[in-house]
Amino acid sequence: MNKVAILTLNGYFNYGNRLQNHALQEVLKSIGFEAETVINGNEPKGNRNYTLVERIDNLIKKSPREIFDRLEYKTWAKRNKDEIKESEEIRTKVFKKFTYDYIKETDYTISDNNIPKDLSDRYSYFVTGSDQVWNPDYIYGSSIFFLTFAEKHKRIAYAPSFGVSEIKPEYKEKYKEWISEIPWLSVREDDGARIIKELTGRDAPVLVDPTLLLTKEKWLSIAKEAQNKPKGNYLLTYFLGGIPPKYKKQIKKIAKVNNLEVINLADIRDKETYRTGPSEFIDYINSCSVFCTDSFHGAVFSILFEKPFIVYERMGSTLSMFSRIETLLKKFKLESRKAENIKSNEDVFNIDFSHVPAILEAERKKSYDFLKEALNVKDGD
Numbered sequence: 001m002n003k004v005a006i007l008t009l010n011g012y013f014n015y016g017n018r019l020q021n022h023a024l025q026e027v028l029k030s031i032g033f034e035a036e037t038v039i040n041g042n043e044p045k046g047n048r049n050y051t052l053v054e055r056i057d058n059l060i061k062k063s064p065r066e067i068f069d070r071l072e073y074k075t076w077a078k079r080n081k082d083e084i085k086e087s088e089e090i091r092t093k094v095f096k097k098f099t100y101d102y103i104k105e106t107d108y109t110i111s112d113n114n115i116p117k118d119l120s121d122r123y124s125y126f127v128t129g130s131d132q133v134w135n136p137d138y139i140y141g142s143s144i145f146f147l148t149f150a151e152k153h154k155r156i157a158y159a160p161s162f163g164v165s166e167i168k169p170e171y172k173e174k175y176k177e178w179i180s181e182i183p184w185l186s187v188r189e190d191d192g193a194r195i196i197k198e199l200t201g202r203d204a205p206v207l208v209d210p211t212l213l214l215t216k217e218k219w220l221s222i223a224k225e226a227q228n229k230p231k232g233n234y235l236l237t238y239f240l241g242g243i244p245p246k247y248k249k250q251i252k253k254i255a256k257v258n259n260l261e262v263i264n265l266a267d268i269r270d271k272e273t274y275r276t277g278p279s280e281f282i283d284y285i286n287s288c289s290v291f292c293t294d295s296f297h298g299a300v301f302s303i304l305f306e307k308p309f310i311v312y313e314r315m316g317s318t319l320s321m322f323s324r325i326e327t328l329l330k331k332f333k334l335e336s337r338k339a340e341n342i343k344s345n346e347d348v349f350n351i352d353f354s355h356v357p358a359i360l361e362a363e364r365k366k367s368y369d370f371l372k373e374a375l376n377v378k379d380g381d
Contacts, residue, residue, distance in 0.1 A: 016297030135163035
């Protein structure tokens, strides 16, 4: 038996999630394993509910312009409920089609209360990661992503993310127990390594997201041009937390000075663009003149495709959410791509990627070495 099961967040709405799942699968296949993703029936809970005090505090911090934009969007959404529903349904179908074409998923689903007794016997190894599989605000104490159902020697954590800088007290003991029982341990960002050290005393290597392990050519082989993609040059945006007015101002200025059309990937009001899937996401980034984003995977593909890009802190997020981007930029010596460092139009396009291939090669070797050792693969096998 040479089968490996992947445990990651299942969902048909996020570009990065689908692409990292595909990448990890392809990496495992490249070192001699049959890989499939086990569908987890415990749906991610998404963002936590904020208390009234927290909501008021967040409102106070917003500028009048941000409040106006939010109210304007809510008014638009109320008037266009049917269009929004249709867009979400079409987008989900596109994501499911991508998954069907490029990710092998199981024909069964597991959950906390429904784990087959022989599940551990069906695979040689189980790999949890990458993505925010250990984010307590998503999984609410579920042990599935810590692989507790599998024999200990079969458990591997490849670059999972906590998505938070601190683990809530009510989860600490469980997290400590579950993480301690994983023999092959790694994380995706520096904050995660610190959390593991504090909880277990162990040193976990910080490995790159699996999307960085595939070459540009591999990614372009599954890219697809969107039907409404501009014929001319364009500035691409992908903001998961919305675009605050101060960011919009800078983006509009860059577009105007450089005569670029603005394409907003995550804005549901631009329905044709919003209804595109992961394959189009790849092509959009590869073909743009400059990319503005608050997305970790947006930054990843900008680096892979050597595209001018600007990274913004996500609106309403904590510093811990930005940790993964901080780790990425620091690792590739591209801290200059943070929005606060872009002072002029020259700064937008003045980006040197010449040092990146060597770093990428070293990081890929580190990741492959980790996986080969964990999977007991000997060179020459």
